[in-house]
Amino acid sequence: NLYKYKKYTDVRLVFAPEFEAAFFGGDPDNFTYPRYDLDITFFRVYENDKPAHLDHYLHWSRTGVSENDLIFVSGHPGSTGRLRTMAQLEYLRDVEYPSRLETYKRRINLLKNFSSQSEENARIAKEDLFSYENSQKAITGYLSGLQDKEIMARKQAEEDKLRADYKTKNSAAPDPWQEIANAMKVQRDMFLPLTYVERLRGFNSDLARIARNLVRVTEEKTKPNEKRLREYRDSNLPSLEQDLFSTAPIYKSLETVTLADSLAQMQDALGRDNPVVQKVLGGKTADDAAKDLIGNTKLDNVALRKQLYQGGAAAVQASNDPLIVAMRAIDPDARTVRKQFDDQVDSVERRDGAAIAKARFAESGFTQPPDATFTLRLSYGAVKGYTENGKHISYFTTVRGTFEHATEHGNKDPYELPESWMKMKSKLNLSTPLNYLSTADIIGGNSGSPTVNKAGEVVGIIFDGNIQSLVWNFVYDDRMGRAIHVGSRGIQEALRNIYGAHALAQELLGTKASTVTKMKDGKKRNP
Structure with a gap:
């Protein structure tokens, strides 16, 4: 399929609630229900320094939802494995996920x-900690599905039926399921x-990842586009460059700790005598190697990264930056x-998966959608x-339930509501629905997807x-599985x-984007 996208590069924040309101309940409540989160953010896209003019947009619902309402979700679900073979699922269950x-x-x-050592440490580690806790819960859930005998028996029966049908119609062809099973053994x-x-699990560091990309991209760009590793082809360079030249802060204190731990983990996994371990550690402990690599690298300087990138392979080969030197050493x-993975695993999965x-389409037609791939789905x-x-x-849950949930947990982090909520409690309609459930088929990547009703209104x-x-x-199962939404009301x-934010609230209901609001300082600004 061919997809066309319009890219907006001038995107400005309009509204975001406090972290404590958006992620109320923190990791303990993540992937649970009931929920009480205002997990939303509004941005405005600009063209030529003016709000973009859109002829087609979604109108906001004033009434929200009721039980059994039909709703639609448009978004970009990340990836699913519903069409994977049993061999692939067993690999995930037995090796990858554990x-x-x-x-x-x-x-x-x-x-x-690290966070317990100071408030600043807690601040700079907060995002990574949330990411790992979120992933831990998600993978635990995925693994539980693969360990469910009923689900696996159902998947096995589906595969056996399709495989038998394929063999009847393609008796002379190689068995694609067996080919993939062989690849999984590899x-x-x-x-x-x-x-x-x-894949750099042994190098848990943003700076190490930047060094790897600089070493690789400058070498790959010397090759014809079609001969490069996939992630360094021309179509992927804009996003790579955006990542390489990002001015987002990198904290060396955190980088040193995470790199040291991952180097130690790699040493335990591969052994002290492994060539890569020896090249990177050079006889040092993981802690000392990390201190040397992070302490002496200059790759936290964006200007230097641009200089190396623009200088090409010659500049990177001549660099004596310790992280560049380390990544050059292990790159062979x-x-x-x-190459072994691409030739004996990935290419096999792509060919035989196709x-x-x-065969599945010939049997089921459009009744079984393809797996999610971050492309737009409804x-x-x-x-x-x-x-x-x-x-x-x-x-559904209500605004009142949010305050009750906080009280039940002693109003302590992560159940401590921000001051803005506590101050305005008496002004609120506490019976207003806040979050609600639906059977919409979603997966990671769908967060932020608009939900609309039959009239095409955002609910x-x-x-x-x-x-x-x-x-x-x-496998989709709506007996208990539910998507969770922040409600329009x-x-x-x-x-x-x-x-x-009255002007923003009114704009969502139909007031033109040019509406302005008078601030306390007397100035007028776009909401």
């Missing part, structure tokens, strides 16, 4: 220890070097395992609660799913009666 969870646990403990054997060296080892997809479902352990779970924004929805990565209530 290894990831072990690493997440290790890194979460590391970051919590990937199991190469898992450690692939993960720690090529990394490329060897990458053959299986064609999902649908019903606004609906569910029953868990004999208890009915309501399809909410996707921000999460409950723990039972995580198995949707492999709750958003309006918060904008008006907590944050005083």
